[in-house]
Amino acid sequence: MEHKIAILGASGYTGAELVRLIATHPKMRIVALSGDRKAGMAMAEVFPFLRHLDLPQLQKIEDIDFSRVDLAFCALPHATSQEVIARLPRDLKVVDLSADFRLRDPADYETWYGKPHAAPDLQAEAVYGLTEFYRAEIRSARLVAGTGCNAAAGQYAIRPLIEAGVIDLDDILIDLKAGVSGAGRSLKENLLHAELSEGTHPYSAGGKHRHLGEFDQEFSRAAGRPVRVQFTPHLTPMNRGILANVYVKGDPRAVHKALFDRYLTETFLEVLPFGALPSTRDIRGSNFVHVGVIGDRIPGRAMVVVALDNLCKGSSGQAMQNANLMLGLDEATGLMLAPLFP
Incomplete structure (x- = not known):
């Protein structure tokens, strides 16, 4: 049909x-x-x-x-x-x-x-x-x-960790880099090539970004209690792609296992071996998501990195x-x- x-x-x-x-x-x-x-x-x-x-x-x-x-x-x-x-x-x-x-x-x-x-x-x-x-x-x-494209990237990193109970829900930071196509096709002065290229900058910082509404809604629902995260997006001079660095308090190996177990049967999500980190160049133009986890020099902390194509x-x-x-x-x-x- x-x-x-x-x-x-x-x-x-x-x-x-x-x-x-x-x-x-x-x-x-x-x-x-x-x-x-x-x-x-x-x-x-x-x-x-x-x-x-x-x-x-x-x-x-x-x-x-x-x-x-x-x-x-x-x-x-x-x-x-x-x-x-x-x-x-x-x-x-x-x-x-x-x-x-x-x-x-x-x-x-x-x-x-x-x-x-x-x-x-x-x-x-x-x-x-x-x-x-x-x-x-x-x-x-x-x-x-x-x-939202930013909201999807952050949720792919964090939702399984909330569900598995392996992180401190009051200590989550999302630092995200987004390609310029996420701002749409309408003409805007700050998106002109001469204004955007060769640099990057944060936007809607300090809790003002609208995707925080999605994070609040979805993370709180998953946890069964209010969860508020810190979130700072940055506009990056690339056409496509999102790279989200998510900093959490929890055992890095337990964080990796929770993500690996949750996405093991998912067609479009791939959790990389522990210590390997993704790049936007490896998912550009596709529906795939790459997720990586590394430990921090501070014991009991981990970084989760998610790469996806914002338009796909x-x-x-x-x-x-x-x-x-x-x-x-x-x-x-x-x-x-x-x-x-x-």
């Missing part, structure tokens, strides 16, 4: 990544693409690297016939998805890549995003899309909320993994692409 797919917001980075992935998917076919500011244009004009594909023209969302769509990916800007999804047919399966449905509590959403949620009934319905931890719920979901496993690849589950397919279908190297 072939499943008909719509991508809303196909003219952005995550939309284009979805097209790239679905192009080789044996059970999905793209029947509609939206890009309101580029409506009427061919995808080949917007993204010449997709010129070889036979794709529908971009159109406005209101012009799409959703009666012929089985599942829609919503790759729209934050604070836009909630109103758009509220107008879609209620029987349509949706995977949202924005931040609009990640936080379960409407009060938390207002705290972190500065405005009331426009579709609280849908917010209550949404399933959090960290696939390896919500697989059963995602299979039966109608609406899945994709994780951090966003569009994970969205497709979730869509596969929602459509009754093997979750790895269309996602076994090897990383790009060099």
Whole structure:
């Protein structure tokens, strides 16, 4: 059976990544693409690297016939998805890549995003899309909320350690480096090549980054009590990739074993031998996650390092993994692409 797919917001980075992935998917076919500011244009004009594909023209969302769509990916800007999804047919399966449905509590959403949620009934319905931890719920979901890319990297390092009880929950530090594509495709002065290259800098530091809302929600839920972490992201002059250095208090060997045991049967997560550390160059363009653990010179402390591709496993690849589950397919279908190297 072939499943008909719509991508809303196909003219952005995550939309284009979805097209790239679905192009080789044996059970999905793209029947509609939206890009309101580029409506009427061919995808080949917007993204010449997709010129070889036979794709529908971009159109406005209101012009799409959703009666012929089985599942829609919503790759729209934050604070836009909630109103758009509220107008879609209620029987349509949706995977949202924005931040609009990640936080379960409407009060938390207002705290972190500065405005009331426009579709609280849908917010209550949404399933959090960290696939390896919500697989059963995602299979039966109608609406899945994709994780933040930074939030996914931090959770892959920490959630198994909380569940195994091998770290001090009050002593967790996440120091993260992120590629510039995570900031989206819109024109911003600080993202110009001359402003960004040959340097790196922290942003949203001091507890201001919105992904802290996801960390608070998910870590506290896993622990059964409030957990607050320190988190500082840095913008790095690379196109793709996230490297998260996570510092914890716990026995390094026990930390490594907890991660190895938890991810042993997971297709896309690989825990490296103790002492080996990952690199973003080894997962670029793929849905794979590499996890490494080393000890510190201070006894009883460990560093966990996670590398993933922010556009793939951090966003569009994970969205497709979730869509596969929602459509009754093997979750790895269309996602076994090897990383790009060099």
